[in-house]
Amino acid sequence: MHQNRRNFLQLGAISLFTLSSNSNLFAGTKIITKEDLYIAKKDYDVFQSVRNKLKLVQTYIGYGNFNIINLDTMLRISKNASNIEEFTKAEIDFLEFIFYYNPSSHGFFGERISNNITDTIDKKIITKIPRTGHYLFKGKAEKTYYEMTNDVGSSLTLTSGIRSIVKQTKLFLDKINAVEGNISVAAKSIAPPAFTYHAIGDFDVGKKGFGYANFTSRFANTNEFKKIKELKYVDVRYTINNKDGVRYEPWHITTI
Structure with a gap:
């Protein structure tokens, strides 16, 4: 895992995981406006598989421990636990994209608190x-x-x-799921993972x-x-x- 992937968007993440104003992850369930951004429908399977694995890791180590877990530990658990599959490259790319993207594009103007997805709580x-x-x-x-x-x-x-980056990621993705894939709406309730003051x-x-x-x-x-x-x-x-x-x-x- 790279220690710093702030240039991830410049390396093609947009083509992998498109924040789109005209693609709804839950197509046909809601009228889409150009102001709201959604995770593209083509990324539905990766989005849901990441959510499921995060849930399994949380169950495996307990809710309290999950609050302070770092990314490397989470990946190691998913790899070694018998009931959790290892995160795929596509899933890790998705995690990195959600961490490094700029949410000001859809109206969230909070301060970036964490610069590296691998940051650890002491x-x-x-x-x-x-x-x-x-x-x-x-x-x-x-x-x-x-x-x-x-x-x-x-x-x-x-x-x-x-809340560690891993915990905030789970909360953010679960909120996106609850609001039919609408990232703009989700960010009004749960800060994107790199932007939570709960980390400091x-x-x-x-x-x-x-x-x-x-x-x-x-x-x-x-x-x-x-x-x-x-x-x-x-x-x-x-x-x-x-x-x-x-x-x-x-x-x-x-x-x-």
Whole structure:
């Protein structure tokens, strides 16, 4: 695996995996506009096989460990595990394309956080938060979280902490699948893998027992969020009409 493939788009990725305004991965299920970009229908099989293998690796090593896994470890597991097939060249090309492409072409203007698809999270500087299955970076992120739980109350919980490139890739591809192959729509909810602040310190919080609603605008109506707004040491990353082109995320806490 090359350590840096930022020139991947210039090497023909567009001809391999076309972000297209007139090709719908799920053809015939939705009206396509020129503003929205889709993964081309011809890449459907590779797209789905990558999603399936990522899911199998996650099941194999556990959800908590999957949050911090790097690409090389993921590829090694897929190769050696008896119930997972090794990633093909086409599938690795797809992973690299999704990592290195420029999402500003479809309205996502977030900062590129990771430059190399093989970036690794240093386990010496992270800590697992009990009863959540998630990790935070030691220092400001961990301190901020525990201050919040102390000030807001025990009903506040960590819903998503550190996310490796592999974890963010899975989330992004699953979101693309959920919105019928529409990358433009997916990127408004889940940052492309190279652009997530979860890789360097941000984290999500929610109300215990609130389930998936913690990741919707309904969280802004909870008493927990009302208390969060009063905390002078806490900032929400994705405010209403934020410059990154991301939906409003009242649960997304920045420590950067």
